Amino acid sequence: MTDVTPSSPPRRLGPVTLIVILAALAILLALGTWQVKRLYWKQDLLAKIETRMVAAPASLEEIIALKQSGEDIEYRRVSLTGQFRHAAEQFFFSTLNGRTGYFVYTPFETEAGQVIFVNRGFVEVDFKDPATRSQGQVAGTVSVVGLARDRLDQKPSWVVPDNDLAKNIFYWKDLDAMAVNAGIDPQSEQLLPFFIDADESPNPGGQPIGGVTQVNLPNSHLQYAITWYGLALALLGVTGALWWRGRRGK
Secondary structure, eight states: OOOOOOOOOOOOOOHHHHHHHHHHHHHHHHHHHHHHHHHHHHHHHHHHHHHHHTSOOEEHHHHHHHHHTTOOOTTOEEEEEEEEOGGGOEEEEEEETTEEEEEEEEEEEETTSOEEEEEEEEEEGGGOSGGGGGGGSOOSOEEEEEEEEEOOSSOSOTTSOOOBTTTTBBSSOOHHHHHHHTTOOTTOTTEEEEEEEEOSOOOGGGOSBOOOOOOOOOOOHHHHHHHHHHHHHHHHHHHHHHHHHHHHTO
């Protein structure tokens, strides 16, 4: 005689399981929706950058007025005239086309007596010492055309190293620290609260290399949104299959 053991009936979805599934579904949908919002934000930003990159340069006074009124000044073209304080260069660790080096941030004193840090461009590690690129240390009154860039009020991420003021190496654009390191009072009304990235106009001797602003920003938010929504759909499919098995097991 054969002993046949009846199979266990399929499990039904209990209330705790349903709560967990609903919570996971809510999180996946929220992440997908957040990525959609980021997608629209990035598309708007890229369109704004494209428009501003081809616009005629505004005067520094116009950019200051926009900043004071709360307007967005990022990537707006600007022209200014004054003199560089080369002795107070500050160095932002960076790479360019696979080469390691620094962006050279130099205080620039305008004809009106204001001071703004200008990112003159990239130099390789071997050219950090100004003596190795003396031709590029232009003296006297010069005109600069570049892009306005906002300051950062805090370190962008915990993984970013702390700035090393003793070695004059910055890993994030701390305007106050740059000012202190350059012998400028960060609370001075003459210090403007943003930066300028110089355009690609060549410097004498080829150093620094200007035009280093990254404008081709990656835009992968659509793929991320599809991923999160796809996972939410898959979760619904698995939940539906389990529910159907539970009903059939009644």
